[in-house]
Amino acid sequence: MKILSALICFCITSLVANSQWIPLNSTTNKDLYNIKFLNENYGIAVGDGGTILKTTDEGSTWITLPFSADDDFRDVALLGTDTIFVSSVNSTSPTVYRSADGGLSWQKVLVAGLPISICTTEDSHIFAATDSIYESEDGGESWVGEYDxxxxxxxxxxQFVNKETGHAGANIGGFVTYSAIVIRTADGGNTWSELDVFSFPNAAALTAFSFTDPDTGFLFMNEFDLFSPSDSSQLIRVHDFQLTSLGYSLWIFEYDSLNFDFPDYVNDCDFFSSKIGYAVGNNGIVYRTMDDGSSWIDDYSGDESLFAIDMIDENTGYAVGASGTILKRGFGTGLISTLSFDSELPIFPNPSTQQSVLNFYLPIPSKVQITIRNSNGKIMEEMSQSLLQGSQSINLNTSVFPAGAYMVQICDGTKLLTTKMMVAH
Structure with missing residues (x-):
């Protein structure tokens, strides 16, 4: 009997009351495209039709800020509770507006030819990426072009990961698809250079990225066909950057392929150096990883597409999406896990021929999600159950899997357990 290698991941999510995603009353049915929080209390969300929402009480209530036009907003940046920047995608004149009084009044501070993404840095500079990269050092009063x-x-x-290191993501149209272009600065925006496109694993488009430190970033990419996106994405980690000069400056880097079959078109992501990360996309799911993106669980599943996520820390954050969707992942960082295997034989029988039982203990009633992957990380089967507190026994139908060596992982959002299983037919 020949035994082949494969991999199974079973991820079990305990939805602890103070750590689950909760839909909030946004008071609007407009699509919301971005959200930023200054601290755990104060945040701004923006969307279509001139929609600018503000909260000062951790998202419990949202007020609509006055705006005289019906611009469709796509980004927001904060320099304080009074100084707010929002950017529109008007077809004729994309614009950055600034408020210096907490959103009571607005003025145009930058008009460009392409949609504008904006961000702030640790030293209170603000950057805008459009047909050029612009920087303002005086709160948006004046802007200097730095890269065309x-x-x-x-x-x-x-995005800037600190006051020195920043990245801008773009895509370039080709014959039937889009390809990623990323530029990088390591001197606070004084100089920008492209990442070597030939260092990427393929010519896919970039849809979302997040850097955990100046030398480590996570990029979601999508292979468009005839300018239409596919319904799955690829995740790579880039690291070990070096600036070279081959007649012009170019950043070369190493990359790791983490997931080449991510089951969504990803619109935004947020990663932490602790290996925890989040991603949101068109399927209305908030995905969560605890191992730097190698495996993922559904942290929340809804009906509306999600366009942006802003995590304040590893357990606290917000996501926004279509039809006025605002989600909040509850505050409370003191999550204690007592998830454990229920015996010295967590899978029995092992080796398995037709069926085995997975034994584990849940400290509280939980919604359990089980994901089965092959050795390439591809999802083979998914199931979910709501279980009571206590000892659990889940039947695993191993007759449908090829013979081989399998790994079983159990996670409750804060703790990860691993055991092995053999399948023999």
């Missing part, structure tokens, strides 16, 4: 995009490049996001 050219051709058919369309930038969609700019």
């Amino acid at each position: 995009f050219s051709g058919t490049l369309v930038p969609f996001d700019i």
